[in-house]
Amino acid sequence: MKVEIQIDPSLDEPVAVLRSPSPTEEVEALAARLRGEAVPQPFTVYREREAARVSRSMVLRFYAEDKGVFCQTGKGTFTVRQRLYELEEQLAGARFVRVSNSEIVNLDRVTALDLTLAGTIKMTLEGGTVCWVSRRYVRKIRQALEA
């Protein structure tokens, strides 16, 4: 990583700007450390019995399907061993929000929101993944965004 320090006497306190071509685990951890926050732990996910670590920023969504819970990232879909409600608790306060009974999405990966005539909200994530937001969760989404 390239590190550059600029001295500016006009500033009241140090300002750190991190520039990165894409959100990586390293950048995310560094930003959290600079903010004095606990470093978000990456998730352990599984694919064909092999475990892997996925940082929060890489996750598009978690969803439940056929009695299993899955984690979808830009690089593929993995199995997760936690239940959705456990993930929801774990992700409380982060930019993740439950949008329906079966899905938790990363709000930083939302690319479009559309409303149908029947009041259903279509949420598009990076890469064209489509989720349907349940009206019952709209208030929660607004609260998460206001927090």
Place this chain on the structure above:
Amino acid sequence: MEELKKQAVPRALIGGLAGLLVLTPIGAVLNGHLSAVKWVSGDLAQLVGSGALALAIQLVLYFLLGALAGVAALPFADDGKTLALRSLAHFAATAGVYSALFWLCRWTNLFGMDHDLGLWLVELAVLAVLYLLIWLGRWVGWYAEVAAIREKLGLACGPSLFHWRETLPYVGFACLFCMAVPAAVWACDDHRIPVLSVLYAALILPIVGFMSGLSLGRRHGFCPLYPLACGLFCLPAVLALMNSSALLHCAVALCAALAGNLVGAAGRKLKKEAEMP
């Protein structure tokens, strides 16, 4: 479902009691055919053979109608297919209870004139329009919610409310085509044998209405305001230049533009789905 029941029961009870309070005096006036106050419908009493039973039936129906009004907002808490099915079921139940009151108490006879079926149909149509207006109000609220979320997520603004902004360029065309063209046709036509006017109404208006709606649908999806604009713009030309039989022009313009727009919107949706990875 349990949550829905929890919400529905108290609302239905309060609504039912309010229905009794509000509908009893209104029903008394309607029982007297707007010329007297009768707490029990004479027609219903005659039908069931007892005044007390007739009163009981009426009170039950008032309670049911009030209870239905009390839970009216609940179907709109859902979305998608559930919303459509629940609001349709609610409409059917309300229309059924109201129709039972209407026919059993013979509320058809007003001011000494028996309106029967016509009045009943008009009242059901008013009820349907009321449901549409409620849906419209809810939809505008949902639109505002989605716009607020979009803004907080830093996303680009979506389409305008009912695509009014996207429809504007086409409205100019509709104005010209539905108002100026019929005027020009009328001016050029032979009024004894109005060949041009017939050609315009039977061929040109539906084709151009359909094609313009199709073009708008392909570009921006379903735009409900455009067919409405086409129908409304025909009205001044019909009223100023023709007679009331030409009101059919409005329906032709509206239906053609609506059909074209729906076909265009469906094509756009299919194309988008095909482009999806």
